[in-house]
Amino acid sequence: MSSSSLEHKSNENEGNNLRKGQWTEEEDAILAAYVTQHGPGNWNIVKQRTGLLRCGKSCRLRWTNHLRPDLRRGAFTKEEQNKVIELHAKMGNKWAKMTQDLPGRTDNEIKNFWNTRLKKRKRIGLGVYPDGIQPVHDAHNPETSLITYTHRDSEVVGTSSEHAMLTQNQPLLVPPISIVRENMNLSVKPEEKQMYDVQLPEACTSSCVFNNSNNSQNQPLYAQPIFQELHDL
DNA sequence: AACCTATGCAACCGCTCAGGC
DNA sequence: CGCCTGAGCGGTTGCATAGGT
Numbered sequence: 001m002s003s004s005s006l007e008h009k010s011n012e013n014e015g016n017n018l019r020k021g022q023w024t025e026e027e028d029a030i031l032a033a034y035v036t037q038h039g040p041g042n043w044n045i046v047k048q049r050t051g052l053l054r055c056g057k058s059c060r061l062r063w064t065n066h067l068r069p070d071l072r073r074g075a076f077t078k079e080e081q082n083k084v085i086e087l088h089a090k091m092g093n094k095w096a097k098m099t100q101d102l103p104g105r106t107d108n109e110i111k112n113f114w115n116t117r118l119k120k121r122k123r124i125g126l127g128v129y130p131d132g133i134q135p136v137h138d139a140h141n142p143e144t145s146l147i148t149y150t151h152r153d154s155e156v157v158g159t160s161s162e163h164a165m166l167t168q169n170q171p172l173l174v175p176p177i178s179i180v181r182e183n184m185n186l187s188v189k190p191e192e193k194q195m196y197d198v199q200l201p202e203a204c205t206s207s208c209v210f211n212n213s214n215n216s217q218n219q220p221l222y223a224q225p226i227f228q229e230l231h232d233l
Numbered sequence: 234a235a236c237c238t239a240t241g242c243a244a245c246c247g248c249t250c251a252g253g254c
Numbered sequence: 255c256g257c258c259t260g261a262g263c264g265g266t267t268g269c270a271t272a273g274g275t
Contacts, residue, residue: 044259044260044261057245057260094263111264
């Protein structure tokens, strides 16, 4: 696209005289020079200091997603793709958090990759995750099912959000969480459905196996997710 | 060649949160 | 405390382009 058409596309915001739309090379150069000299932050004064007709938000986004020198460009590698899937299963749509494990990638990139992947899989009738992975994540994410807990004495102790990756018919793995006790509704077979008291050690590490207190052999419980909306509890 | 559609990506918008006063 | 402001996050939108007809 020519710069003149870019000019045309990017609207002048009449009210506060701010530009919107695609950034030009000149704008990029001004912003990059400013941040190189002063460091990132104080985005709202960038406009005053540089004369850029862009709001602070826009400057921050442009720097974060395009101008930062440590950015990795190009398509996601297979390893990166697998990592995103793994991270999403663990934490849901926490794009910014995922960037900590995907150096050089931005939250926007990860989000776009995920949404594109999701669309593709839906189109061909596949689920969100590869076989064998059942996520535990956020109650507010309608795309996913929840592992939910039932609560004794109507006391809600906590939710499973961000806390566990559950693989069907595998021992339940629990990352560090602060919940001390929950009653957990596990279904092994429907007729055996019962309440289990779950005791978590104070400093629970990432491979804590729940034990059924009624289980004399002290074998790990094998859990299946109970699909139920949290707000229904 | 012209048009249409699908796709990917960049940017914006609205909301939340944290820090300062 | 409550308010204000700036920064950050996640969802959504809109544009450019590739591919198909």
